[in-house]
Amino acid sequence: MKFKIKKLQLETGGKFIAIINKADAERLGVRALERVKISAGKNEIIAILDIASKLVKEGEIALCEEAYKELGVKTGEIANVFPVSKPKSVEYIRKRLHGAYLSYEEIREIVRDTVEKNLSEIELAAFLTALYIRKVSMEEAEHLTRAMIEVGKTLEFEKKLVVDKHSIGGIPGDKTSIVAVPIIAAAGLTIPKTSSRAITSPAGTADRMECLACVEFSAEEIVRIVNKVGACLVWGGALELAPADDIFIQIEFPLGIDPMLFPSILAKKRSVGAEYVVIDIPTGRGAKIKTMEEALDLASDFSELGRRLGMNIACAITYGEQPLGRCIGPILEAREALLAVQNNAPEDVIDKACSIAGLLFKEVGNGDKTLALRIIKSGKAEKKLREIIDAQGGNPKIKPEDLSPGAxxxxxxxxxxxxxxxxxxxxxxxxxxxxxxxxxxxxxxxxxxxxxxxxxxxxxxxxxxxxxxxxxxxxxxxxxxxxxxxxxKGYGTEMLLKSLRREREFILER
Amino acid sequence: MKFKIKKLQLETGGKFIAIINKADAERLGVRALERVKISAGKNEIIAILDIASKLVKEGEIALCEEAYKELGVKTGEIANVFPVSKPKSVEYIRKRLHGAYLSYEEIREIVRDTVEKNLSEIELAAFLTALYIRKVSMEEAEHLTRAMIEVGKTLEFEKKLVVDKHSIGGIPGDKTSIVAVPIIAAAGLTIPKTSSRAITSPAGTADRMECLACVEFSAEEIVRIVNKVGACLVWGGALELAPADDIFIQIEFPLGIDPMLFPSILAKKRSVGAEYVVIDIPTGRGAKIKTMEEALDLASDFSELGRRLGMNIACAITYGEQPLGRCIGPILEAREALLAVQNNAPEDVIDKACSIAGLLFKEVGNGDKTLALRIIKSGKAEKKLREIIDAQGGNPKIKPEDLSPGAxxxxxxxxxxxxxxxxxxxxxxxxxxxxxxxxxxxxxxxxxxxxxxxxxxxxxxxxxxxxxxxxxxxxxxxxxxxxxxxxxKGYGTEMLLKSLRREREFILER
CATH class of the missing domain: 3.90.1170.30 (Pyrimidine nucleoside phosphorylase-like, C-terminal domain)
Structure with a gap:
């Protein structure tokens, strides 16, 4: 059926939504939430349909901003619209709902359709809920990771020994990356560190680093920066590394579930070519992971998944019962990180960064924590951080006292x-x-x-x-x-500490 | 924060969606899909937020058609907007995801928030997926049914002995209701039959009946019709009887799951005050229910849930291996139903309607299938159907030959x-x-x-x-x-019947 295109004042965050009149929907034999193929000129898209009774006239199709742009059309042009059946991946999602495990090909199809916006929020929510309830098997986690890598960009660097670190998060004030990355790079390793902004926390590494330099770069720019100084500390959000994950997070966050933890993290790391990775698992009361047993389970799953993907994973179970250092909040944390590479920060900040760097040195067979400490004391870590700041367009001469918190x-x-x-x-x-x-x-x-x-x-x-x-x-x-x-007065002398009951909070910072 | 209201060319099918600029969202500290309270004049609504970077200017809030109407505002008026935390029911949905059963109060809250549009598609999809995977317990089914009744309208009639019938569907040509309802009403029972339109089938009872009379009435009009002639055959979609179900169906349909089967059906029936109900379970190859064993399980669950709700449920397991009668499609089926009350239709059509009516007569202690047949043969069933047609604004003198199929x-x-x-x-x-x-x-x-x-x-x-x-x-x-x-040639002589493999189809007609 032919429709006259109309532009809708609506951004959907990426999904393609098209709206037609109720009478046209009946003529076309389609219902709300079903899919239509829209072709105009040489382009075509698959959009999810909404139905209006008054606001869209018969013979018109209203497209959201994203669909309009993708189709490259003008208002008033004619589009050919016909119903298409659900993508194959919906069948695979149903299969998973019914309890079957999925093959690599099936998972890749789901991941591809996720990225290509062919799945509705309802279908994605059902998929992630099913994964959460039925648990992700190790084999499925491997499939998911490989599929997320395949359906995304990957980065390649001149120097081949690429390493990375990642924290599963949850500790306020955890500025470890900004301290550890320059230590690691100063030792000659390549570490293209991409980070997220805060989702539920007061600062993500990208928010902290942004107080020292720019963090938003294209993939090409990042490759140039890393080839030059051996490291970067940038925001990973717009790089399209394992982009399915960014879409999954949108759905997981309101539900407070995180079934894709392992695949998400390792897919992002593998996409930048990392062969050796340290995963920081802060553990303890008040952390995401409460007990040593939980942490060990998590570590063993990370290692096994890494092994299957040909990556060397070391896990660091770290003390997570209080904030790291003394500073919480982007500027304060940037200042404390800068002080740390000058060996002038609280002991826990320096110890944690050196422990993480030391584990990576051990993995690649080139030193340990002592080396990391020496790199700080020698001033090489500070020098490297300033090189990174410079390469990322910041002021390489910045002093801690330049970083002042709010008045x-x-x-x-x-x-x-x-x-x-x-x-x-x-x-x-x-x-x-x-x-x-x-x-x-x-x-x-x-x-x-x-x-x-x-x-x-x-x-x-x-x-x-x-x-x-x-x-x-x-x-x-x-x-x-x-x-x-x-x-x-002291430990175990006054027994009642608090009489409040609070719901366990969900922290989604991968 | 104060915003200038703008009307958006968007109908959402009931949900309240508001869109603000990205910068304002940051100022307000809200993310996409979070909730905001919007107040203007004396009214206020809770809307789910979307974020636009260009299409909505700073200081503006764009409201979908439904939100705009509910708030009763004009473009350019000022609204007060502030973030609100998730409704309690999201916490209960998460609880169900984690495996806990929910209390009546918790389920009622979810059902209420569903009807009041306080839950997003993602949250509803997660809830229904969790119910589907984790299975609905009998106690939970009872809670769900009671909650769906409570959060909806109920109808009351002058005569107190209210009965009803329902088919779980799946059989093409099943016009039983149009034949059985007049038989039952002619025996002096009150049967306010509400039906759906086709979802996946070529005709629902409402589509068939529409060839004989109007089927869209308000609750008050239905009460008047039933008080007058003892029965109706109307569309139930706009009556707000257990309205949560209509929203659940929107989510279940694209997923091909139906965890709410029992609560949905019995809530609709209880909302019209039915005390005695026959549930028709068509069974056999090609039907929704394939084996006698499955049918017996279903019947026993229906009976138990009915018992808990103080309803008397009889289940009819009927032969479902071929279409009923000879006619499929709205007009053809209306004609065959009219012929059936004249005792002039294929035997299976008359037998099924009389069996269903007979089971109800037995339940209320007033006759059996023989009585049903007598009512047809005496002409009383035809007279009653014509009374219903008349009361519903149709032509009471309609003849079978007036109902002609397409040319x-x-x-x-x-x-x-x-x-x-x-x-x-x-x-x-x-x-x-x-x-x-x-x-x-x-x-x-x-x-x-x-x-x-x-x-x-x-x-x-x-x-x-x-x-x-x-x-x-x-x-x-x-x-x-x-x-x-x-x-x-005959049964079991040529052994290969078909060499095709076909996916099992999902039929959602409750």
């Missing part, structure tokens, strides 16, 4: 004397977010006390920084509901 | 002599749909032979009717791929 601040003091038994990661992250992080780069928290420290009543525990007073007020208000610090 | 026709003849071993329900339905049914009411199929009949080569098997020649051509083309009749 609005609030000191929080201890209500009693005693020992800090516990710092609540979730509460600290929530306060930093209430103060404006990550959008307001100067918003955040500076901690003066860490777990195990003694405090006197009235002594400062932390300062909340904000760029806007309204945000500081919001953080102050939230403070009334939260208990970021638990102070008591 | 385009194609005779299909036997390619060999032998015995009809098998008529393929799916193929017959597909041919009728290709010919234009249910939208073209005159499209359909008239069968001259049924299973077990002897045919000679060249003898007519059936005629395909269409209103348009293009549709007849489409049906003719489909005929090349289909094998609606299987003819052989």
């Amino acid at each position: 609005q601040k609030l000191d929080v003091v201890a209500e009693r004397s005693g020992k800090v038994l516990w710092i609540d990661n979730r509460a600290i992250a929530a306060l930093a977010k209430a103060a404006g992080a990550p959008r307001h780069k100067g918003a955040g928290i500076l901690l003066y006390k860490k777990t195990g420290d003694r405090v006197r009543k009235g002594e400062k525990l932390f300062t909340i920084f904000a760029e806007k007073s309204s945000k500081l007020t919001a953080a102050q208000k939230l403070l009334e509901e939260e208990t970021p610090f638990t102070i008591a | 385009q026709k194609l005779d299909v003849v036997a390619e060999r002599s032998g015995k009809v071993l098998w008529i393929d329900n799916r193929a017959i339905a597909a041919l009728a749909k290709a010919a234009g049914a249910p939208r073209h009411k005159g499209a359909g199929i008239l069968l001259y032979k049924k299973t077990g009949d002897r045919v000679r080569k060249g003898e007519k098997l059936f005629t395909i009717f269409a209103e348009k020649s293009s549709k007849l051509t489409a049906a003719q083309k489909l005929l090349e791929e289909e094998t609606p009749f299987t003819i052989a």
Whole structure:
């Protein structure tokens, strides 16, 4: 059937949506959410159909911005529209719903149709829910990873020994990448580190790094940067490395499920050519992974999946019961990272970065943690970080004191004397977010006390920084509901720590 | 935050969608698919947010048609917008994903939020997928049914003995309701029969009945009709009886799953006050339910759920291996139903209607199948059907010959002599749909032979009717791929019947 094209004031975030009149839908024999092929000129697309009773006239087809652009048409042009059956991948999704495992070819088809926008949100939600409930087998995880790599870009660098690191996240203030990457690159390894922005946290590595340099580059630019200085610290979001994952996340996030954890991470790493990868698994109360047993399970699955993909995976189970270092929030964390490569930061920040770098050195048979520490002390790590900053268009001469947090601040003091038994990661992250992080780069928290420290009543525990007073007020208000610090006489002397019940929170930062 | 309202050329089918600019979304601290409360004047709504980078300017909020209408605003008016947290029901959906059964209060909340459009397609798809994979317990089915009734309208009639019948569907040509309802009403019982239109079949009862009278009425009009003549045969789609179900179906259909079968059916029946219900379960090869064992399981679940809800359920397991009667398609079926109440239709049509009516008579302790047959033979069933037609604004004097199928026709003849071993329900339905049914009411199929009949080569098997020649051509083309009749020397003499493998089809007609 022929339709006159009309442009719709609607962006869908990538999906192709077309709307026709109810009467035309009946003529065409299609229902809402079914698929139509739309061809105009030399181009054609598959779009998901919506049906309007008044707003689109008979004989018209309204296209969302994305479909309009892809089709390369003008309003008023004529398009040929006909119903198409569901893609094969819908059948495979149904198969998975019924309990069958899928073959590589079937999974690749689903991943390809995901990226090509041929699957609806309903179909994707059903697929991910089924994977979550029925569990992803190791073989399926391998298929998923390979398919996500295949249906995406890959990067190649001049030097062949490519390594990478990744944290499964969840720890406020974790600026390890910005410290570890220059150490690793200074040792002569190639580390093209791509990171995400914060999803549920007050800062992602891309948000932190953005305080020191640009982080948004094309794939070609990244290759140039890495070939030049051996490393990068960039945002991976627009690179189309394993792009299916970015779409899956959109669906997983509102559901609070993450069945694709392993494939997502390893597909992104494999897409940049990494052969040796350290996965950081912060563990403990207040972290994503609560117990050593859980962490060991996770590590063994990562290693096995890596083995199947021809990658060498080392897992680092790290202490995750409190924020890392003393700074939370983009600018404060960038400052602390810069201090760390100058060997002038809290011990935990330096120790964690050197441990991760050391594990990678061991993997490639070239040193250990001691080497990492030596690289910091020699100034080579700082030099390399400044090279990276320079290559990414930042100011290579930046000093820690150039990085100032927001001017609005609030000191929080201890209500009693005693020992800090516990710092609540979730509460600290929530306060930093209430103060404006990550959008307001100067918003955040500076901690003066860490777990195990003694405090006197009235002594400062932390300062909340904000760029806007309204945000500081919001953080102050939230403070009334939260208990970021638990102070008591000592361990196991006052037994009731808190009488609140809180739902376990879902943290989606891969 | 304050926004200027703009109307969007978009109907969403009920959901409230609002779109703001990316910069505003960051200011407001919200992401796509999160919820915002929008208030203007005295009204407020919760909408799901979409984010645009160009098409909506900063300071503007674009509302879909439905949200705009519900809010009762004009373009350019000012709305107050602020983020709201996810509804509680999302937490319950997650709980179900994790395997926990839900309480009545939790399920009611999900059902209420479904009807009030507070849940996204992603959340609903995850919920229904979880119910499908994890299975609905009997207790949960009871909760779901009660909740669907509570969150919807109910009808009340003057006469108290309200009965009903329902078929789980799947058999082409099944016009039983139009024959059984007048029999039942003629016996003095009250039967407010609501039906659906076809979803995947060539005709639903509402499509058939529409050839005889109007079928779209308000709840008040239906009460008036039923109080007057003791019965109705109307479309139930717009009555808001258990309206959650209509939304669930939108999600289930593209996924080919139906976890809500029992609650859906019984909620609709209980909402019209039915105390005695016969459920027809057509069984056999080519039906939805293939074996007697499956049918018995289904029947026992229906009875148990009915018992919990204080309803008396009788199940009728009926022969479902071929179309019912000789007519398929709205007009042809309406004609055959009219002939049936005149005791002038194929035996299977009359037998099935009388069996169903007889089971209901037995349930209420007032006769059996013999009574049903007597009611037909006495002319009382025909008189009652004409009263219903009259009350629903049709022509009460309509004659069978007034109901003519489409003028385009194609005779299909036997390619060999032998015995009809098998008529393929799916193929017959597909041919009728290709010919234009249910939208073209005159499209359909008239069968001259049924299973077990002897045919000679060249003898007519059936005629395909269409209103348009293009549709007849489409049906003719489909005929090349289909094998609606299987003819052989006799049972078990030629062993290979068909060498095709076909995917099992999903039929969603409740």
